[in-house]
Amino acid sequence: MTPDQAQHAIEEALAQVAPDVDIADLTPDTDLRDGLGLDSLDFLRFVEILSERSGKQIAEDDYPHLATPASAAKFLAGR
Amino acid sequence: MAEFRMPALGADMDAGTVLEWLVKPGDEVHKGDVIAVIDTEKSAIDVESFFTGTVESLVTGIGQTVPVGTVLATITESAAQRAAPQPPAPQPPGPPAELKVPERPKAAAPRKREKKIVPAEQAHPAVPISPLIRKRAHELGVDLAKVRGSGSGGAVTRADVERAAAERQREVAVKPPSPPVSRIRVSPLARRVAAELGVDLASVTGTGPGGSVREADVRRAVPAGEAAAVPEAAAVPEAAPAPEAAQQPAAAAARSGAERALSMRQAIGRLMARSKREIPHYYVGNTVDMTRSLDWLHERNRELEVSERLVPAVLLLKAAALAARKVPDLNGYWLDDQFSPADAVHLGLVISLRGGGLLTPAIHDAADLPLAELMSRMRDLVIRARAGRLRGSELTDATITVTNLGDQGVESVFGVIYPPQVALAGFGKVTERPVAVGGLIGVRPVVVTTLAADHRASDAMTGARYLTEISDLLQRPEEL
Numbered sequence: 140m141t142p143d144q145a146q147h148a149i150e151e152a153l154a155q156v157a158p159d160v161d162i163a164d165l166t167p168d169t170d171l172r173d174g175l176g177l178d179s180l181d182f183l184r185f186v187e188i189l190s191e192r193s194g195k196q197i198a199e200d201d202y203p204h205l206a207t208p209a210s211a212a213k214f215l216a217g218r
Numbered sequence: 219m220a221e222f223r224m225p226a227l228g229a230d231m232d233a234g235t236v237l238e239w240l241v242k243p244g245d246e247v248h249k250g251d252v253i254a255v256i257d258t259e260k261s262a263i264d265v266e267s268f269f270t271g272t273v274e275s276l277v278t279g280i281g282q283t284v285p286v287g288t289v290l291a292t293i294t295e296s297a298a299q300r301a302a303p304q305p306p307a308p309q310p311p312g313p314p315a316e317l318k319v320p321e322r323p324k325a326a327a328p329r330k331r332e333k334k335i336v337p338a339e340q341a342h343p344a345v346p347i348s349p350l351i352r353k354r355a356h357e358l359g360v361d362l363a364k365v366r367g368s369g370s371g372g373a374v375t376r377a378d379v380e381r382a383a384a385e386r387q388r389e390v391a392v393k394p395p396s397p398p399v400s401r402i403r404v405s406p407l408a409r410r411v412a413a414e415l416g417v418d419l420a421s422v423t424g425t426g427p428g429g430s431v432r433e434a435d436v437r438r439a440v441p442a443g444e445a446a447a448v449p450e451a452a453a454v455p456e457a458a459p460a461p462e463a464a465q466q467p468a469a470a471a472a473r474s475g476a477e478r479a480l481s482m483r484q485a486i487g488r489l490m491a492r493s494k495r496e497i498p499h500y501y502v503g504n505t506v507d508m509t510r511s512l513d514w515l516h517e518r519n520r521e522l523e524v525s526e527r528l529v530p531a532v533l534l535l536k537a538a539a540l541a542a543r544k545v546p547d548l549n550g551y552w553l554d555d556q557f558s559p560a561d562a563v564h565l566g567l568v569i570s571l572r573g574g575g576l577l578t579p580a581i582h583d584a585a586d587l588p589l590a591e592l593m594s595r596m597r598d599l600v601i602r603a604r605a606g607r608l609r610g611s612e613l614t615d616a617t618i619t620v621t622n623l624g625d626q627g628v629e630s631v632f633g634v635i636y637p638p639q640v641a642l643a644g645f646g647k648v649t650e651r652p653v654a655v656g657g658l659i660g661v662r663p664v665v666v667t668t669l670a671a672d673h674r675a676s677d678a679m680t681g682a683r684y685l686t687e688i689s690d691l692l693q694r695p696e697e698l
Binding site: 157158159172173176177178179180183184186187190197198199 | 516519520524525527529530531572573596597600624625626627
Protein backbone atom coordinates (compact mmCIF):
# COMPACT_ATOMS: atom_id res chain seq x y z
CA MET A 140 0.00 0.00 0.00
CA THR A 141 1.17 3.49 -0.78
CA PRO A 142 0.88 6.07 2.00
CA ASP A 143 -2.05 7.64 0.11
CA GLN A 144 -3.89 4.35 -0.20
CA ALA A 145 -3.26 3.67 3.47
CA GLN A 146 -4.63 7.06 4.45
CA HIS A 147 -7.69 6.44 2.31
CA ALA A 148 -8.27 2.98 3.80
CA ILE A 149 -8.04 4.38 7.32
CA GLU A 150 -10.56 7.11 6.61
CA GLU A 151 -12.97 4.65 5.04
CA ALA A 152 -12.64 2.22 7.92
CA LEU A 153 -13.34 5.01 10.41
CA ALA A 154 -16.34 6.17 8.40
CA GLN A 155 -17.78 2.68 8.76
CA VAL A 156 -16.93 2.11 12.41
CA ALA A 157 -17.74 5.59 13.70
CA PRO A 158 -20.05 7.22 11.17
CA ASP A 159 -20.65 10.19 13.46
CA VAL A 160 -17.00 11.25 13.38
CA ASP A 161 -16.14 14.09 11.01
CA ILE A 162 -13.01 13.01 9.20
CA ALA A 163 -12.11 16.69 8.73
CA ASP A 164 -11.66 16.99 12.51
CA LEU A 165 -9.18 14.16 12.54
CA THR A 166 -5.51 15.09 13.00
CA PRO A 167 -2.70 12.65 12.22
CA ASP A 168 -2.08 12.30 15.95
CA THR A 169 -5.65 11.86 17.20
CA ASP A 170 -5.77 8.87 19.51
CA LEU A 171 -8.39 6.64 17.88
CA ARG A 172 -9.52 4.83 20.99
CA ASP A 173 -9.52 7.61 23.55
CA GLY A 174 -9.91 10.58 21.20
CA LEU A 175 -12.70 9.16 19.07
CA GLY A 176 -14.19 7.01 21.80
CA LEU A 177 -13.89 3.73 19.88
CA ASP A 178 -14.62 0.86 22.23
CA SER A 179 -12.88 -2.49 21.95
CA LEU A 180 -15.50 -3.85 19.56
CA ASP A 181 -15.29 -0.76 17.34
CA PHE A 182 -11.53 -1.06 17.33
CA LEU A 183 -11.67 -4.74 16.41
CA ARG A 184 -13.95 -3.89 13.49
CA PHE A 185 -11.53 -1.13 12.46
CA VAL A 186 -8.66 -3.62 12.45
CA GLU A 187 -10.77 -6.12 10.55
CA ILE A 188 -11.56 -3.63 7.78
CA LEU A 189 -7.94 -2.51 7.49
CA SER A 190 -6.80 -6.11 7.31
CA GLU A 191 -9.29 -6.86 4.53
CA ARG A 192 -8.37 -3.72 2.59
CA SER A 193 -4.62 -4.07 2.84
CA GLY A 194 -4.43 -7.84 2.67
CA LYS A 195 -2.03 -7.56 5.58
CA GLN A 196 -2.11 -9.84 8.59
CA ILE A 197 -2.55 -7.66 11.65
CA ALA A 198 -1.67 -9.45 14.87
CA GLU A 199 -2.78 -8.35 18.34
CA ASP A 200 0.81 -7.35 19.00
CA ASP A 201 0.50 -4.85 16.14
CA TYR A 202 -2.43 -3.00 17.71
CA PRO A 203 -0.21 -0.33 19.26
CA HIS A 204 0.85 0.63 15.72
CA LEU A 205 -2.76 1.49 14.97
CA ALA A 206 -3.15 3.98 17.79
CA THR A 207 -3.29 7.12 15.60
CA PRO A 208 -4.02 7.76 11.89
CA ALA A 209 -0.37 8.66 11.29
CA SER A 210 1.06 5.55 12.94
CA ALA A 211 -1.55 3.35 11.27
CA ALA A 212 -0.75 4.77 7.82
CA LYS A 213 2.94 4.18 8.40
CA PHE A 214 2.25 0.61 9.53
CA LEU A 215 0.00 -0.21 6.58
CA ALA A 216 2.40 1.36 4.06
CA GLY A 217 4.99 -1.17 5.19
CA ARG A 218 6.77 0.83 7.90
CA MET B 219 -58.23 -16.08 18.69
CA ALA B 220 -55.18 -14.53 20.23
CA GLU B 221 -54.65 -10.87 20.94
CA PHE B 222 -51.26 -9.43 20.15
CA ARG B 223 -50.78 -6.62 22.65
CA MET B 224 -48.40 -3.71 23.01
CA PRO B 225 -45.50 -5.30 24.90
CA ALA B 226 -43.64 -3.61 27.74
CA LEU B 227 -40.16 -3.34 26.25
CA GLY B 228 -38.48 -2.66 29.55
CA ALA B 229 -39.71 -1.55 32.95
CA ASP B 230 -39.62 2.09 31.90
CA MET B 231 -42.09 1.77 29.04
CA ASP B 232 -45.69 2.89 29.50
CA ALA B 233 -46.72 3.33 25.88
CA GLY B 234 -45.45 2.75 22.37
CA THR B 235 -46.12 3.91 18.83
CA VAL B 236 -46.72 1.57 15.92
CA LEU B 237 -44.19 2.67 13.31
CA GLU B 238 -44.74 -0.09 10.84
CA TRP B 239 -46.70 -3.27 10.28
CA LEU B 240 -44.72 -6.00 8.53
CA VAL B 241 -47.81 -8.19 8.12
CA LYS B 242 -51.34 -7.71 6.85
CA PRO B 243 -54.58 -9.55 7.57
CA GLY B 244 -54.47 -13.05 6.11
CA ASP B 245 -50.70 -13.43 6.49
CA GLU B 246 -49.33 -16.51 8.19
CA VAL B 247 -47.07 -15.73 11.13
CA HIS B 248 -44.94 -17.89 13.36
CA LYS B 249 -44.05 -17.37 16.96
CA GLY B 250 -40.88 -15.28 16.96
CA ASP B 251 -41.46 -13.64 13.56
CA VAL B 252 -40.96 -9.90 13.60
CA ILE B 253 -44.39 -8.50 12.74
CA ALA B 254 -44.23 -4.85 13.76
CA VAL B 255 -41.81 -2.03 14.45
CA ILE B 256 -42.66 -0.20 17.67
CA ASP B 257 -41.18 3.14 18.63
CA THR B 258 -40.42 3.63 22.31
CA GLU B 259 -38.90 6.60 24.05
CA LYS B 260 -35.49 5.05 23.59
CA SER B 261 -35.45 3.37 20.22
CA ALA B 262 -37.41 1.72 17.43
CA ILE B 263 -37.79 -1.96 18.28
CA ASP B 264 -38.63 -4.98 16.12
CA VAL B 265 -41.41 -6.80 17.90
CA GLU B 266 -42.00 -10.52 17.47
CA SER B 267 -45.28 -12.41 17.44
CA PHE B 268 -46.04 -14.47 20.54
CA PHE B 269 -48.27 -16.72 18.47
CA THR B 270 -48.31 -18.95 15.41
CA GLY B 271 -51.32 -18.54 13.17
CA THR B 272 -52.99 -16.18 10.73
CA VAL B 273 -53.25 -12.45 11.19
CA GLU B 274 -56.93 -11.63 11.44
CA SER B 275 -56.89 -7.88 11.83
CA LEU B 276 -54.58 -5.01 12.62
CA VAL B 277 -56.33 -3.08 15.37
CA THR B 278 -53.87 -0.28 16.00
CA GLY B 279 -53.01 1.89 13.04
CA ILE B 280 -49.60 3.13 12.01
CA GLY B 281 -48.59 6.25 13.90
CA GLN B 282 -50.87 5.54 16.86
CA THR B 283 -49.44 5.74 20.37
CA VAL B 284 -51.13 3.35 22.75
CA PRO B 285 -50.52 2.18 26.33
CA VAL B 286 -48.76 -1.09 27.11
CA GLY B 287 -51.29 -3.92 27.02
CA THR B 288 -53.47 -2.44 24.28
CA VAL B 289 -54.51 -4.91 21.58
CA LEU B 290 -52.47 -4.22 18.44
CA ALA B 291 -53.65 -7.09 16.29
CA THR B 292 -55.65 -10.26 16.47
CA ILE B 293 -54.21 -13.55 15.35
CA THR B 294 -56.11 -16.75 14.69
CA GLU B 295 -53.91 -19.40 16.15
CA SER B 296 -53.16 -22.59 14.27
CA ALA B 297 -54.30 -25.86 15.81
CA ALA B 298 -50.84 -27.04 16.77
CA GLN B 299 -50.19 -23.83 18.64
CA ARG B 300 -53.44 -24.03 20.56
CA ALA B 301 -52.54 -27.42 21.98
CA ALA B 302 -49.23 -26.07 23.23
CA PRO B 303 -48.86 -24.02 26.41
CA GLN B 304 -49.38 -20.35 25.67
CA PRO B 305 -47.39 -17.42 26.86
CA PRO B 306 -49.38 -15.03 29.00
CA ALA B 307 -50.28 -11.68 27.52
CA PRO B 308 -47.21 -9.47 27.89
CA GLN B 309 -47.29 -7.63 31.17
CA PRO B 310 -45.10 -4.82 32.29
CA PRO B 311 -42.63 -6.38 34.74
CA GLY B 312 -43.94 -3.95 37.32
CA PRO B 313 -45.85 -0.72 36.99
CA PRO B 314 -43.80 2.42 37.44
CA ALA B 315 -44.54 3.80 40.87
CA GLU B 316 -45.63 7.17 39.56
CA LEU B 317 -48.47 5.59 37.63
CA LYS B 318 -51.58 5.52 39.74
CA VAL B 319 -52.81 2.14 38.65
CA PRO B 320 -56.00 1.33 40.56
CA GLU B 321 -55.22 -2.35 40.75
CA ARG B 322 -51.66 -3.55 40.60
CA PRO B 323 -51.37 -6.04 37.76
CA LYS B 324 -50.59 -9.50 38.94
CA ALA B 325 -47.06 -9.41 37.69
CA ALA B 326 -45.70 -12.87 37.28
CA ALA B 327 -41.98 -13.18 36.75
CA PRO B 328 -41.59 -12.46 33.05
CA ARG B 329 -40.03 -15.82 32.30
CA LYS B 330 -42.72 -17.85 33.95
CA ARG B 331 -45.08 -19.40 31.48
CA GLU B 332 -48.66 -19.99 32.48
CA LYS B 333 -49.88 -23.35 31.39
CA LYS B 334 -53.20 -22.89 29.71
CA ILE B 335 -55.64 -25.66 30.36
CA VAL B 336 -56.76 -26.93 27.00
CA PRO B 337 -60.10 -28.72 26.77
CA ALA B 338 -59.57 -32.33 25.75
CA GLU B 339 -61.50 -31.95 22.50
CA GLN B 340 -59.30 -29.10 21.39
CA ALA B 341 -56.14 -30.94 22.19
CA HIS B 342 -56.88 -33.50 19.48
CA PRO B 343 -54.81 -33.16 16.35
CA ALA B 344 -56.78 -30.91 14.04
CA VAL B 345 -58.66 -32.33 11.09
CA PRO B 346 -57.40 -30.57 7.97
CA ILE B 347 -59.61 -27.69 6.91
CA SER B 348 -60.00 -26.99 3.21
CA PRO B 349 -58.64 -23.70 1.89
CA LEU B 350 -62.14 -22.73 0.71
CA ILE B 351 -63.58 -23.12 4.20
CA ARG B 352 -60.62 -21.24 5.60
CA LYS B 353 -61.23 -18.40 3.16
CA ARG B 354 -64.94 -18.26 3.98
CA ALA B 355 -64.14 -18.22 7.70
CA HIS B 356 -61.73 -15.38 7.17
CA GLU B 357 -64.28 -13.38 5.18
CA LEU B 358 -66.83 -13.83 7.94
CA GLY B 359 -64.30 -13.16 10.67
CA VAL B 360 -64.82 -16.59 12.20
CA ASP B 361 -62.11 -18.10 14.38
CA LEU B 362 -61.82 -21.65 13.05
CA ALA B 363 -60.21 -22.73 16.26
CA LYS B 364 -63.53 -22.26 18.01
CA VAL B 365 -65.70 -23.95 15.43
CA ARG B 366 -66.97 -27.46 16.18
CA GLY B 367 -66.91 -29.55 13.05
CA SER B 368 -69.98 -31.59 12.12
CA GLY B 369 -68.47 -33.28 9.05
CA SER B 370 -66.84 -36.70 8.93
CA GLY B 371 -64.19 -37.15 11.60
CA GLY B 372 -65.10 -33.76 13.06
CA ALA B 373 -64.17 -31.86 9.89
CA VAL B 374 -65.36 -28.29 9.75
CA THR B 375 -67.89 -27.71 6.98
CA ARG B 376 -69.05 -24.54 5.29
CA ALA B 377 -72.33 -24.73 7.21
CA ASP B 378 -70.41 -24.89 10.50
CA VAL B 379 -68.55 -21.73 9.63
CA GLU B 380 -71.69 -19.87 8.65
CA ARG B 381 -73.47 -21.00 11.80
CA ALA B 382 -70.51 -19.76 13.84
CA ALA B 383 -70.63 -16.43 12.02
CA ALA B 384 -74.32 -16.05 12.82
CA GLU B 385 -73.66 -16.86 16.49
CA ARG B 386 -70.87 -14.35 16.54
CA GLN B 387 -73.21 -11.70 15.15
CA ARG B 388 -75.59 -12.29 18.03
CA GLU B 389 -72.73 -12.07 20.52
CA VAL B 390 -71.50 -8.86 19.02
CA ALA B 391 -74.97 -7.39 19.27
CA VAL B 392 -74.95 -7.61 23.07
CA LYS B 393 -71.27 -6.75 23.55
CA PRO B 394 -70.01 -3.18 23.47
CA PRO B 395 -68.78 -2.29 20.00
CA SER B 396 -65.21 -3.28 19.38
CA PRO B 397 -62.76 -0.51 18.46
CA PRO B 398 -62.60 0.50 14.82
CA VAL B 399 -60.36 -1.76 12.84
CA SER B 400 -57.82 -0.08 10.63
CA ARG B 401 -56.98 -2.09 7.57
CA ILE B 402 -55.28 0.62 5.64
CA ARG B 403 -52.81 0.33 2.86
CA VAL B 404 -50.37 3.17 2.79
CA SER B 405 -47.61 4.06 0.36
CA PRO B 406 -44.14 4.31 1.93
CA LEU B 407 -43.94 8.00 1.00
CA ALA B 408 -47.33 8.69 2.56
CA ARG B 409 -46.21 6.87 5.68
CA ARG B 410 -43.11 9.03 5.99
CA VAL B 411 -45.01 12.25 5.38
CA ALA B 412 -47.64 11.21 7.92
CA ALA B 413 -44.93 10.63 10.48
CA GLU B 414 -43.39 14.02 9.76
CA LEU B 415 -46.69 15.86 9.96
CA GLY B 416 -47.99 13.87 12.90
CA VAL B 417 -51.02 12.65 10.97
CA ASP B 418 -52.87 9.61 12.28
CA LEU B 419 -53.12 7.35 9.25
CA ALA B 420 -56.25 5.73 10.62
CA SER B 421 -58.04 9.05 10.18
CA VAL B 422 -57.02 9.50 6.55
CA THR B 423 -59.39 8.64 3.71
CA GLY B 424 -57.43 6.97 0.95
CA THR B 425 -58.06 7.83 -2.68
CA GLY B 426 -55.49 5.50 -4.19
CA PRO B 427 -56.14 2.07 -5.73
CA GLY B 428 -58.31 -0.03 -3.41
CA GLY B 429 -58.66 2.86 -0.97
CA SER B 430 -54.95 2.97 -0.24
CA VAL B 431 -53.56 6.14 1.28
CA ARG B 432 -51.34 8.34 -0.88
CA GLU B 433 -49.14 11.24 0.05
CA ALA B 434 -51.74 13.79 -1.15
CA ASP B 435 -54.36 12.21 1.13
CA VAL B 436 -52.06 12.62 4.09
CA ARG B 437 -51.36 16.27 3.35
CA ARG B 438 -55.07 16.93 2.96
CA ALA B 439 -55.72 15.30 6.31
CA VAL B 440 -53.45 17.53 8.37
CA PRO B 441 -56.18 19.63 10.06
CA ALA B 442 -58.31 16.53 10.59
CA GLY B 443 -55.34 14.79 12.10
CA GLU B 444 -54.90 17.58 14.60
CA ALA B 445 -58.55 17.57 15.54
CA ALA B 446 -58.49 13.87 16.28
CA ALA B 447 -55.76 14.19 18.84
CA VAL B 448 -57.21 11.61 21.21
CA PRO B 449 -55.70 8.23 20.52
CA GLU B 450 -58.30 5.83 19.28
CA ALA B 451 -56.94 3.30 21.66
CA ALA B 452 -58.41 5.21 24.57
CA ALA B 453 -61.65 3.51 23.63
CA VAL B 454 -60.22 0.01 23.96
CA PRO B 455 -61.83 -1.37 27.10
CA GLU B 456 -58.89 -3.53 28.23
CA ALA B 457 -56.38 -0.75 27.82
CA ALA B 458 -54.31 -0.31 30.95
CA PRO B 459 -54.71 3.19 32.35
CA ALA B 460 -51.74 5.29 31.40
CA PRO B 461 -52.36 8.99 31.96
CA GLU B 462 -48.99 9.94 30.55
CA ALA B 463 -49.70 8.25 27.25
CA ALA B 464 -52.90 10.22 26.79
CA GLN B 465 -50.94 13.44 26.91
CA GLN B 466 -48.70 12.37 24.09
CA PRO B 467 -49.55 13.44 20.56
CA ALA B 468 -51.65 10.92 18.66
CA ALA B 469 -48.99 10.28 16.07
CA ALA B 470 -45.56 10.64 17.52
CA ALA B 471 -43.97 8.39 14.94
CA ALA B 472 -40.30 8.54 13.99
CA ARG B 473 -38.76 11.01 16.38
CA SER B 474 -36.18 13.51 15.30
CA GLY B 475 -32.68 13.28 16.72
CA ALA B 476 -33.25 16.01 19.30
CA GLU B 477 -36.61 14.61 20.37
CA ARG B 478 -35.11 11.18 20.65
CA ALA B 479 -32.27 12.46 22.81
CA LEU B 480 -34.73 14.23 25.11
CA SER B 481 -37.14 11.32 25.40
CA MET B 482 -34.19 9.00 25.97
CA ARG B 483 -32.97 11.15 28.89
CA GLN B 484 -36.48 11.32 30.30
CA ALA B 485 -36.96 7.56 30.08
CA ILE B 486 -33.60 6.89 31.73
CA GLY B 487 -34.36 9.56 34.31
CA ARG B 488 -37.70 8.06 35.30
CA LEU B 489 -36.36 4.53 35.56
CA MET B 490 -33.22 5.45 37.48
CA ALA B 491 -35.15 7.74 39.83
CA ARG B 492 -37.54 4.88 40.50
CA SER B 493 -34.60 2.56 41.13
CA LYS B 494 -32.98 4.92 43.62
CA ARG B 495 -36.32 5.65 45.29
CA GLU B 496 -37.40 2.03 45.69
CA ILE B 497 -34.29 -0.09 45.79
CA PRO B 498 -32.02 0.01 48.84
CA HIS B 499 -28.72 -0.51 47.02
CA TYR B 500 -25.66 -2.00 48.66
CA TYR B 501 -22.29 -2.08 46.98
CA VAL B 502 -19.25 -4.35 47.05
CA GLY B 503 -16.04 -4.17 45.04
CA ASN B 504 -13.00 -6.32 44.34
CA THR B 505 -9.73 -6.14 42.40
CA VAL B 506 -9.12 -9.14 40.16
CA ASP B 507 -5.79 -10.28 38.75
CA MET B 508 -6.24 -10.61 34.98
CA THR B 509 -2.81 -12.09 34.17
CA ARG B 510 -4.03 -15.60 33.46
CA SER B 511 -7.10 -14.49 31.54
CA LEU B 512 -5.21 -12.07 29.32
CA ASP B 513 -2.32 -14.48 28.67
CA TRP B 514 -4.76 -17.19 27.71
CA LEU B 515 -6.72 -14.79 25.49
CA HIS B 516 -3.59 -13.50 23.80
CA GLU B 517 -2.42 -17.04 23.08
CA ARG B 518 -5.81 -17.98 21.67
CA ASN B 519 -6.13 -14.87 19.50
CA ARG B 520 -2.66 -15.31 18.04
CA GLU B 521 -3.87 -18.18 15.88
CA LEU B 522 -7.03 -16.49 14.75
CA GLU B 523 -8.19 -14.14 12.02
CA VAL B 524 -9.19 -10.68 13.22
CA SER B 525 -12.87 -11.50 12.81
CA GLU B 526 -12.59 -14.47 15.19
CA ARG B 527 -10.62 -12.78 17.92
CA LEU B 528 -12.11 -12.26 21.35
CA VAL B 529 -11.94 -9.09 23.40
CA PRO B 530 -11.33 -9.28 27.17
CA ALA B 531 -14.88 -8.04 27.80
CA VAL B 532 -16.20 -11.40 26.60
CA LEU B 533 -14.36 -13.22 29.40
CA LEU B 534 -15.79 -10.76 31.92
CA LEU B 535 -19.32 -11.25 30.60
CA LYS B 536 -19.06 -15.02 30.65
CA ALA B 537 -17.69 -14.95 34.20
CA ALA B 538 -20.53 -12.61 35.26
CA ALA B 539 -23.11 -14.97 33.75
CA LEU B 540 -21.63 -18.14 35.29
CA ALA B 541 -21.33 -16.47 38.68
CA ALA B 542 -25.00 -15.42 38.48
CA ARG B 543 -25.92 -19.04 38.06
CA LYS B 544 -23.81 -20.01 41.07
CA VAL B 545 -25.32 -17.24 43.19
CA PRO B 546 -28.99 -17.42 42.19
CA ASP B 547 -30.10 -14.91 44.83
CA LEU B 548 -28.84 -12.15 42.53
CA ASN B 549 -30.41 -13.47 39.33
CA GLY B 550 -34.09 -12.63 39.06
CA TYR B 551 -36.70 -10.03 39.98
CA TRP B 552 -38.10 -8.27 43.00
CA LEU B 553 -41.86 -8.45 42.45
CA ASP B 554 -44.81 -8.10 44.82
CA ASP B 555 -42.58 -7.64 47.83
CA GLN B 556 -40.58 -10.79 47.32
CA PHE B 557 -37.67 -12.14 45.32
CA SER B 558 -38.51 -14.34 42.41
CA PRO B 559 -35.45 -16.16 41.07
CA ALA B 560 -35.10 -16.60 37.31
CA ASP B 561 -34.60 -20.06 35.88
CA ALA B 562 -32.06 -18.93 33.26
CA VAL B 563 -29.33 -16.31 33.10
CA HIS B 564 -30.19 -13.63 30.55
CA LEU B 565 -27.40 -11.14 30.77
CA GLY B 566 -28.43 -7.53 30.20
CA LEU B 567 -25.68 -5.55 28.57
CA VAL B 568 -25.46 -1.78 28.93
CA ILE B 569 -24.74 -0.43 25.45
CA SER B 570 -24.01 3.26 25.13
CA LEU B 571 -25.26 4.77 21.92
CA ARG B 572 -23.19 7.13 19.84
CA GLY B 573 -24.83 10.49 20.35
CA GLY B 574 -25.92 9.73 23.91
CA GLY B 575 -28.20 7.50 25.87
CA LEU B 576 -28.10 3.79 26.37
CA LEU B 577 -29.98 0.57 25.81
CA THR B 578 -29.72 -2.65 27.78
CA PRO B 579 -30.60 -5.61 25.58
CA ALA B 580 -30.13 -9.12 26.94
CA ILE B 581 -27.97 -11.98 25.74
CA HIS B 582 -30.18 -15.01 26.31
CA ASP B 583 -28.77 -17.98 28.24
CA ALA B 584 -25.37 -16.28 28.36
CA ALA B 585 -23.97 -18.78 30.87
CA ASP B 586 -24.39 -21.60 28.35
CA LEU B 587 -22.78 -19.91 25.36
CA PRO B 588 -19.25 -20.77 24.20
CA LEU B 589 -17.00 -17.69 24.18
CA ALA B 590 -16.95 -17.36 20.39
CA GLU B 591 -20.74 -17.38 20.31
CA LEU B 592 -20.95 -14.89 23.17
CA MET B 593 -18.55 -12.63 21.30
CA SER B 594 -20.58 -12.69 18.10
CA ARG B 595 -23.83 -12.10 20.03
CA MET B 596 -22.24 -9.13 21.75
CA ARG B 597 -21.01 -7.64 18.46
CA ASP B 598 -24.39 -8.22 16.88
CA LEU B 599 -26.25 -6.61 19.78
CA VAL B 600 -24.05 -3.52 19.75
CA ILE B 601 -24.50 -3.06 16.01
CA ARG B 602 -28.25 -3.55 16.16
CA ALA B 603 -28.68 -1.38 19.26
CA ARG B 604 -26.97 1.48 17.51
CA ALA B 605 -28.93 0.94 14.30
CA GLY B 606 -32.27 0.73 16.16
CA ARG B 607 -32.90 -2.87 15.16
CA LEU B 608 -33.25 -4.60 18.51
CA ARG B 609 -35.94 -7.17 19.05
CA GLY B 610 -38.62 -6.83 21.69
CA SER B 611 -37.72 -10.06 23.46
CA GLU B 612 -34.16 -8.83 23.93
CA LEU B 613 -35.32 -5.79 25.86
CA THR B 614 -37.72 -7.45 28.23
CA ASP B 615 -36.12 -10.37 29.92
CA ALA B 616 -32.67 -9.59 31.30
CA THR B 617 -32.29 -11.24 34.70
CA ILE B 618 -29.12 -9.40 35.76
CA THR B 619 -27.25 -6.56 34.03
CA VAL B 620 -23.59 -5.88 33.37
CA THR B 621 -21.97 -2.54 32.62
CA ASN B 622 -18.48 -2.54 31.24
CA LEU B 623 -16.89 0.89 31.29
CA GLY B 624 -13.38 -0.39 30.73
CA ASP B 625 -13.21 1.09 27.26
CA GLN B 626 -14.08 4.51 28.61
CA GLY B 627 -10.97 4.52 30.69
CA VAL B 628 -12.34 4.48 34.24
CA GLU B 629 -11.20 2.02 36.84
CA SER B 630 -14.52 1.28 38.46
CA VAL B 631 -18.24 1.84 38.05
CA PHE B 632 -20.95 1.44 40.69
CA GLY B 633 -24.18 1.07 38.78
CA VAL B 634 -27.86 1.75 39.38
CA ILE B 635 -29.99 -1.40 39.33
CA TYR B 636 -32.62 -1.84 36.59
CA PRO B 637 -35.88 -2.62 38.35
CA PRO B 638 -37.29 -5.19 38.75
CA GLN B 639 -33.86 -6.84 38.56
CA VAL B 640 -31.91 -7.05 41.80
CA ALA B 641 -28.26 -6.74 40.78
CA LEU B 642 -25.92 -4.96 38.41
CA ALA B 643 -22.28 -5.95 37.96
CA GLY B 644 -19.70 -3.41 36.83
CA PHE B 645 -16.29 -3.80 35.20
CA GLY B 646 -13.68 -1.07 34.88
CA LYS B 647 -10.61 -0.75 32.72
CA VAL B 648 -7.92 -3.40 32.78
CA THR B 649 -4.87 -1.53 34.11
CA GLU B 650 -1.33 -2.51 35.07
CA ARG B 651 -0.77 -2.11 38.81
CA PRO B 652 1.83 -3.16 41.34
CA VAL B 653 0.47 -6.26 43.02
CA ALA B 654 1.92 -8.33 45.84
CA VAL B 655 2.01 -12.01 44.91
CA GLY B 656 3.68 -14.57 47.19
CA GLY B 657 5.47 -11.85 49.16
CA LEU B 658 6.84 -10.13 46.06
CA ILE B 659 5.68 -7.01 44.29
CA GLY B 660 5.05 -7.45 40.59
CA VAL B 661 3.32 -5.43 37.89
CA ARG B 662 0.16 -7.16 36.75
CA PRO B 663 -2.98 -6.35 34.78
CA VAL B 664 -5.94 -5.98 37.13
CA VAL B 665 -9.61 -5.10 36.76
CA VAL B 666 -11.93 -3.69 39.42
CA THR B 667 -15.20 -5.60 39.61
CA THR B 668 -18.16 -4.11 41.44
CA LEU B 669 -21.67 -5.13 42.31
CA ALA B 670 -24.70 -3.01 43.14
CA ALA B 671 -27.40 -5.22 44.59
CA ASP B 672 -30.88 -4.89 46.08
CA HIS B 673 -30.71 -5.22 49.85
CA ARG B 674 -34.30 -6.43 49.97
CA ALA B 675 -33.32 -9.54 47.99
CA SER B 676 -29.86 -10.26 49.41
CA ASP B 677 -27.18 -9.16 51.84
CA ALA B 678 -23.63 -7.98 51.17
CA MET B 679 -22.41 -11.48 52.04
CA THR B 680 -24.17 -12.75 48.91
CA GLY B 681 -22.74 -9.92 46.85
CA ALA B 682 -19.26 -10.74 48.11
CA ARG B 683 -19.74 -14.38 47.13
CA TYR B 684 -20.70 -13.28 43.62
CA LEU B 685 -17.57 -11.17 43.12
CA THR B 686 -15.34 -13.88 44.59
CA GLU B 687 -16.88 -16.33 42.17
CA ILE B 688 -16.09 -14.01 39.24
CA SER B 689 -12.50 -13.68 40.42
CA ASP B 690 -12.11 -17.46 40.69
CA LEU B 691 -13.56 -17.99 37.23
CA LEU B 692 -11.17 -15.47 35.68
CA GLN B 693 -8.24 -17.45 37.08
CA ARG B 694 -9.38 -20.44 35.01
CA PRO B 695 -10.10 -18.85 31.63
CA GLU B 696 -9.83 -22.16 29.78
CA GLU B 697 -12.99 -23.29 31.60
CA LEU B 698 -15.02 -20.25 30.63
